[in-house]
Amino acid sequence: MTGWIAKRLNYYESTSGWAHMIEDQREDKEEALWLFFELLDEFRGISHEVIYSTDYLPHYKLDTSWRGHSRQKKVRGTFKAVPKPRPATLIIRKMILEESWYSLIALNEKNEILDIRTSLDLGNIYERGLSIYGIEFDKWK
Numbered sequence: 001m002t003g004w005i006a007k008r009l010n011y012y013e014s015t016s017g018w019a020h021m022i023e024d025q026r027e028d029k030e031e032a033l034w035l036f037f038e039l040l041d042e043f044r045g046i047s048h049e050v051i052y053s054t055d056y057l058p059h060y061k062l063d064t065s066w067r068g069h070s071r072q073k074k075v076r077g078t079f080k081a082v083p084k085p086r087p088a089t090l091i092i093r094k095m096i097l098e099e100s101w102y103s104l105i106a107l108n109e110k111n112e113i114l115d116i117r118t119s120l121d122l123g124n125i126y127e128r129g130l131s132i133y134g135i136e137f138d139k140w141k
Helices: 002-008 018-024 029-044 122-133
Strands: 048-055 070-075 078-083 089-096 100-107 113-119
Touching: 002 018, 002 029, 002 100, 002 113, 018 029, 089 122, 100 122, 113 122
Parallel strands: none
Antiparallel strands: 048 089, 070 078, 089 100, 100 113
């Protein structure tokens, strides 16, 4: 959703996070909260179509060197990088907006989202699937 918020609010990138982008649009936090709910309703109304999916098999090579692979967890007053679990399923979803928008979503065995990557270019999504998750193009079904 962060990438969509950035595009919707005319930001070049989404590194500041969706909350900051929304707050930046309004003068006070209450107005920003109302804008959040308006945007959420709009996002929920967008058609999300799963176009490809694959089970994430144990032999696929997961790149653990990328920054998003771990989360910072506070342990005894310090922060420690804790790796995310391996996904169980990967899906590529197409959102129908003014132009097509694609997302690569990694889910665990409970269908909870571990990671989302978005792009206007489906080829870029396939490249992310290969570089991060080791999924070759022909493995998507």
